[in-house]
Amino acid sequence: MTYRVGIDFGGTSAKVGLVDNKNRIVVSSSLSTEGFPTPHTFTRKLAGVCREIINGKNVKSLGIGVAGDIDFDRGLIRVSPNLGWKNVPLRNLMQRYFRFRVVLDNDANAAAWGLYKTQVGKHVKNMIAVTLGTGIGGGLILNGQLYRGATGSAGEIGHMTIDERGRRCNCGNRGCLETYAGAFHLIRRVKEDLANGVQSLLQSVYKKDPQAISPLLLSQAARHGDRYAISVWNDVGHVLGLALGNLVYVFNPELIILTGGVSQAGDLILEPLKKTLHRGTFKTPINAVRIQIARNAPHIGLIGASLL
Amino acid sequence: MTYRVGIDFGGTSAKVGLVDNKNRIVVSSSLSTEGFPTPHTFTRKLAGVCREIINGKNVKSLGIGVAGDIDFDRGLIRVSPNLGWKNVPLRNLMQRYFRFRVVLDNDANAAAWGLYKTQVGKHVKNMIAVTLGTGIGGGLILNGQLYRGATGSAGEIGHMTIDERGRRCNCGNRGCLETYAGAFHLIRRVKEDLANGVQSLLQSVYKKDPQAISPLLLSQAARHGDRYAISVWNDVGHVLGLALGNLVYVFNPELIILTGGVSQAGDLILEPLKKTLHRGTFKTPINAVRIQIARNAPHIGLIGASLL
Numbered sequence: 001m002t003y004r005v006g007i008d009f010g011g012t013s014a015k016v017g018l019v020d021n022k023n024r025i026v027v028s029s030s031l032s033t034e035g036f037p038t039p040h041t042f043t044r045k046l047a048g049v050c051r052e053i054i055n056g057k058n059v060k061s062l063g064i065g066v067a068g069d070i071d072f073d074r075g076l077i078r079v080s081p082n083l084g085w086k087n088v089p090l091r092n093l094m095q096r097y098f099r100f101r102v103v104l105d106n107d108a109n110a111a112a113w114g115l116y117k118t119q120v121g122k123h124v125k126n127m128i129a130v131t132l133g134t135g136i137g138g139g140l141i142l143n144g145q146l147y148r149g150a151t152g153s154a155g156e157i158g159h160m161t162i163d164e165r166g167r168r169c170n171c172g173n174r175g176c177l178e179t180y181a182g183a184f185h186l187i188r189r190v191k192e193d194l195a196n197g198v199q200s201l202l203q204s205v206y207k208k209d210p211q212a213i214s215p216l217l218l219s220q221a222a223r224h225g226d227r228y229a230i231s232v233w234n235d236v237g238h239v240l241g242l243a244l245g246n247l248v249y250v251f252n253p254e255l256i257i258l259t260g261g262v263s264q265a266g267d268l269i270l271e272p273l274k275k276t277l278h279r280g281t282f283k284t285p286i287n288a289v290r291i292q293i294a295r296n297a298p299h300i301g302l303i304g305a306s307l308l
Numbered sequence: 309m310t311y312r313v314g315i316d317f318g319g320t321s322a323k324v325g326l327v328d329n330k331n332r333i334v335v336s337s338s339l340s341t342e343g344f345p346t347p348h349t350f351t352r353k354l355a356g357v358c359r360e361i362i363n364g365k366n367v368k369s370l371g372i373g374v375a376g377d378i379d380f381d382r383g384l385i386r387v388s389p390n391l392g393w394k395n396v397p398l399r400n401l402m403q404r405y406f407r408f409r410v411v412l413d414n415d416a417n418a419a420a421w422g423l424y425k426t427q428v429g430k431h432v433k434n435m436i437a438v439t440l441g442t443g444i445g446g447g448l449i450l451n452g453q454l455y456r457g458a459t460g461s462a463g464e465i466g467h468m469t470i471d472e473r474g475r476r477c478n479c480g481n482r483g484c485l486e487t488y489a490g491a492f493h494l495i496r497r498v499k500e501d502l503a504n505g506v507q508s509l510l511q512s513v514y515k516k517d518p519q520a521i522s523p524l525l526l527s528q529a530a531r532h533g534d535r536y537a538i539s540v541w542n543d544v545g546h547v548l549g550l551a552l553g554n555l556v557y558v559f560n561p562e563l564i565i566l567t568g569g570v571s572q573a574g575d576l577i578l579e580p581l582k583k584t585l586h587r588g589t590f591k592t593p594i595n596a597v598r599i600q601i602a603r604n605a606p607h608i609g610l611i612g613a614s615l616l
Contacts, residue, residue, distance in 0.1 A: 280479045
């Protein structure tokens with residue numbers, strides 16, 4: 001039996017897992033970046049954690065997915081805003097500790113590749129994975145391969161402009177997709193509406209604890225018939241329909257797969273999304289695409305990284 | 309010496325050319341669809357025109373680019389609105405007359421491939437060709453190959469939504485890119501403004517002959533300092549900047565090449581386009597892309613088709 005190591009390196013910690021041939025996590029661990037003042041000291045400790053979980057087993061590769069602007073070819077973290085790291089050659093830093101191959105990629109690419117390899121049939125050649133989390137990321141599978149583009153930056157779906165007069169995004173532009181459908185902006189919008197006195201089942205929760213408002217609660221309220229919550233999900237689905245419609249016209253994929261916390265709203269998003277998508281008359285690419293929510297896979301980032 | 313035949317099949321006529329190894333057109337001809345009641349009778353005549361220009365020379369392939377919804381794999385014209393054809397297996401109809409290989413593709417793909425092979429260095433692997441004509445089309449070169457997507461519909465850049473409250477497009481949606489930057493809608497908008505009495509050098513032309521208003525005249529007016537004309541080109545460039553910005557974030561290409569009549573406005577478009585493109589703070593993919601106007605190549609559709 002051979003194994004692969006996957007590392008999902010998020011905002012403040014790295015999840016490490018040993019993954020077997022059947023894409024099951026055999027052992028896992030995690031390491032917080034706190035207490036490690038430099039990437040070098042952190043990497044040394046991370047390599048130690050990997051050695052522990054490998055524990056002498058036959059490992060053929062190690063893949064790392066990191067949130068941020070990643071240079072795949074050079075194995076470089078250009079910028080990771082959450083980590084506060086700039087120009088860190090993480091692949092080479094880690095490679096020094098191991099004989100097997102180490103690769104580094106963007107976390108959205110790792111998740112897209114993981115979904116493609118574990119949840120999607122081989123007949124699908126062109127697929128877009130959309131990660132609906134705090135922000136919105138994306139990964140593109142084209143002709144059966146992960147497509148990275150000129151600088152490894154491809155797939156930044158969250159920063160497509162939906163309405164240039166919209167809300168200001170972290171990226172400096174206005175009205176990016178993630179200002180409508182990313183959890184951060186979505187929850188902020190809901191809290192503003194609740195503060196302004198909108199009628200909703202969520203008011204009682206909000207009055208007790210504003211921090212309790214979450215995409216999950218918003219889904220539950222909608223399923224209980226709360227008109228406000230339903231209208232919010234209709235907006236989210238509609239805007240996703242606009243953005244994915246653009247991608248369908250440009251990429252003509254067979255499959256779009258939605259993942260991440262916000263995607264768990266399921267039909268609350270999918271129905272308005274499909275309604276918007278089917279408005280136009282140029283149907284060939286629209287009829288050719290299936291849109292689905294990924295099966296629940298909390299460790300897909302880690303498993304995907306191991307498959308890179 | 310071996311040759312290739314290229315056919316650029318536009319709204320009402322097909323241009324046919326014999327192309328040599330150096331991508332020069334050696335002989336050419338054209339055939340109007342008028343007077344041929346069915347695709348079959350037209351194809352028979354078209355094959356005859358090809359034979360005439362081939363005139364016994366050593367031809368290795370024939371490529372046809374057609375405006376419309378084309379199924380590349382099956383060699384089928386699904387719909388060509390201009391020709392009024394539906395479900396015409398043009399590749400097989402033509403293949404019956406020749407021993408060498410016949411291929412059929414969308415005209416924007418043919419033009420993109422032609423530009424890639426004749427105007428772009430091999431170091432460019434990922435490129436978007438944007439055809440700014442009456443409408444707006446596009447062709448994608450990814451990893452050095454023409455990317456067609458699941459049904460051969462990829463690259464329909466003109467129908468990306470810029471503002472869903474915008475003008476109604478032929479496709480049934482509102483605010484598609486081509487309602488801002490395609491010549492048809494652009495000229496309609498200018499005529500409306502002129503009819504409403506906007507101050508412009510173009511008023512005298514418009515009063516003599518409204519049909520004389522063209523993208524070329526609009527460029528000339530702008531270069532003479534006409535504020536109205538400059539503001540129109542600023543709008544066009546800005547909207548193209550928004551749309552291409554989305555594509556840069558998603559595709560991360562090395563090159564975007566603009567072609568077609570409207571692109572001849574040159575810097576009048578490029579300057580506002582780049583200004584809009586550089587607004588955001590996520591610079592890696594923006595700094596990696598070069599945006600340029602294609603060198604004048606009136607027969608690029610025909611040459612590109614021959615190279616398919």
